[in-house]
Amino acid sequence: MEPMTRMVPQVQEHLDALKERLLVMGGIAEEQVRLVTAALVRRDPELAARVQASDPPLNDLHIEIDQRCVRVLALHQPVAMDLRAVLAAVKINTDLERVGDLAVNIAEAVQRYLLHPPVSTPDHIPLMADLAQQMLRDALDAYVRHEVPLAERVLDTDDQVDALKAQVSVDLVPVMQAVPSTIEPALDLILIARHLERIADHATNVAEDVIFMVSGRDVRHHGAAS
Amino acid sequence: MGPQHPGRPGGPHAAESAEVGPKIALRALSVSYGDRRALTTVTLPMQAHRVTALIGPSGCGKSTLLRAINRMNDIIPGTRVEGDILLDGESIHAAGTDVVALRRRVGMVFQKSNPFPKSVFENVAYGLRITGVRDRRDIEERVEESLRAAALWEEVRDRLHAPALTLAGGQQQRLCIARALAVQPEVLLMDEPASALDPMATQRIEELIHGLKRTYTIVIVTHNMQQAARVSDTTAFLWMGQLVEYGRTEDVFTAPRERLTEDYVTGRFG
Numbered sequence: 001m002e003p004m005t006r007m008v009p010q011v012q013e014h015l016d017a018l019k020e021r022l023l024v025m026g027g028i029a030e031e032q033v034r035l036v037t038a039a040l041v042r043r044d045p046e047l048a049a050r051v052q053a054s055d056p057p058l059n060d061l062h063i064e065i066d067q068r069c070v071r072v073l074a075l076h077q078p079v080a081m082d083l084r085a086v087l088a089a090v091k092i093n094t095d096l097e098r099v100g101d102l103a104v105n106i107a108e109a110v111q112r113y114l115l116h117p118p119v120s121t122p123d124h125i126p127l128m129a130d131l132a133q134q135m136l137r138d139a140l141d142a143y144v145r146h147e148v149p150l151a152e153r154v155l156d157t158d159d160q161v162d163a164l165k166a167q168v169s170v171d172l173v174p175v176m177q178a179v180p181s182t183i184e185p186a187l188d189l190i191l192i193a194r195h196l197e198r199i200a201d202h203a204t205n206v207a208e209d210v211i212f213m214v215s216g217r218d219v220r221h222h223g224a225a226s
Numbered sequence: 227m228g229p230q231h232p233g234r235p236g237g238p239h240a241a242e243s244a245e246v247g248p249k250i251a252l253r254a255l256s257v258s259y260g261d262r263r264a265l266t267t268v269t270l271p272m273q274a275h276r277v278t279a280l281i282g283p284s285g286c287g288k289s290t291l292l293r294a295i296n297r298m299n300d301i302i303p304g305t306r307v308e309g310d311i312l313l314d315g316e317s318i319h320a321a322g323t324d325v326v327a328l329r330r331r332v333g334m335v336f337q338k339s340n341p342f343p344k345s346v347f348e349n350v351a352y353g354l355r356i357t358g359v360r361d362r363r364d365i366e367e368r369v370e371e372s373l374r375a376a377a378l379w380e381e382v383r384d385r386l387h388a389p390a391l392t393l394a395g396g397q398q399q400r401l402c403i404a405r406a407l408a409v410q411p412e413v414l415l416m417d418e419p420a421s422a423l424d425p426m427a428t429q430r431i432e433e434l435i436h437g438l439k440r441t442y443t444i445v446i447v448t449h450n451m452q453q454a455a456r457v458s459d460t461t462a463f464l465w466m467g468q469l470v471e472y473g474r475t476e477d478v479f480t481a482p483r484e485r486l487t488e489d490y491v492t493g494r495f496g
Contacts, residue, residue: 008494009493078492080488
């Protein structure tokens with residue numbers, strides 16, 4: 001059965017604007033993660049400083065998107081897919097803002113780390129950073145394209161990031177034991193790994209919100225509620 | 227209240243068993259007016275002490291469905307009904323059904339309040355008198371009880387003998403609800419009961435519906451999506467005489483199963 005007259009409700013305009021602002025925010029957050037990883041790999045304190053200074057635009061967007069969501073809820077009382085889209089936007093907004101904060105935290109750790117000679121360690125942290133960025137990108141693509149399978153792939157990738165984070169500690173503990181002067185920079189590397197793992201968790205949250213928005217399914221905590 | 231079984235038909239002894247069947251069960255119900263089919267094989271259970279909202283665009287068959295439940299369509303010439311409706315497991319079309327008694331069990335409130343040009347008191351007492359209640363004290367008690375149940379008593383207790391038409395619109399509609407309640411129905415059918423009222427009066431009607439479902443089974447037709455979402459427990463979406471989706475209201479308004487429902491409740495077609 002197909003309806004005879006299709007209409008574009010007024011709320012659609014607001015939802016499109018919300019999506020556009022979230023994508024701008026997602027782009028900035030993703031770029032911050034890319035830059036801060038480059039700062040670590042290239043030992044570039046200026047790059048790290050740039051990330052530290054780039055938080056305000058994300059914070060402004062965070063507030064702006066929240067205000068837009070409140071306005072749509074109050075004025076249009078959306079239901080069904082429109083309601084799910086606004087709820088997803090509220091949550092994705094928070095997750096992206098946290099990603100920005102974590103990138104700043106990483107930048108601070110990088111600054112401290114760069115005060116010491118480099119600690120020799122396998123490339124697990126850059127690998128984690130690549131995966132976390134990919135997850136963010138895929139989660140946002142899934143959001144734009146309403147693509148559940150892509151969002152589900154993000155959830156699967158999170159396990160790899162968790163495993164890598166555990167591996168970073170395994171790599172560094174013997175290094176710290178052998179050369180006590182590496183303890184400070186190595187602890188910063190462990191902290192960076194932990195922040196990257198949290199970024200991947202936020203990307204996972206975004207993917208879960210996309211699945212809820214598109215299908216109405218709540219897959220958080222392995223779908224405990226259903 | 228035990229677990230609900232939306233698809234389960236109610237047998238004659240359903241009320242005695244632990245698993246209570248629906249109060250009202252539509253069974254492949256079709257209604258035609260002459261050559262025009264208004265409703266096509268609708269099967270729908272409605273649970274006791276629940277509010278069921280019927281939504282859908284104009285002409286989708288929701289008012290026909292509502293009127294079928296107390297056989298109000300019978301009075302329209304050329305109406306043909308196929309399938310059946312069970313009330314407490316009994317067919318309302320069975321030979322020998324007393325339609326007047328059926329309408330006493332299944333009361334109706336209309337879109338436009340339609341008090342009789344009589345006093346407030348007489349409007350509520352009218353139904354009692356025609357059903358044979360004669361004792362003055364009984365009538366007085368029942369009138370007060372009904373006005374209280376319709377949340378109108380406090381506003382009219384001092385002017386029970388004033389003309390009903392001097393009441394405000396929202397009060398007139400609550401008076402009509404009191405009139406329907408006076409004959410102690412089991413089911414209340416409401417056809418857009420608040421569509422002609424201002425927001426405050428609408429809110430009072432909605433609060434009233436919420437309270438009344440403890441005692442009655444309510445079926446409401448509404449064009450107002452938010453109202454359906456606020457007042458009902460289950461929602462049925464009709465389109466071109468067919469039942470597209472039926473489910474818990476919270477599901478229909480957050481994650482409907484059917485694309486057509488999604489498009490309708492979000493205003494993408496109408």
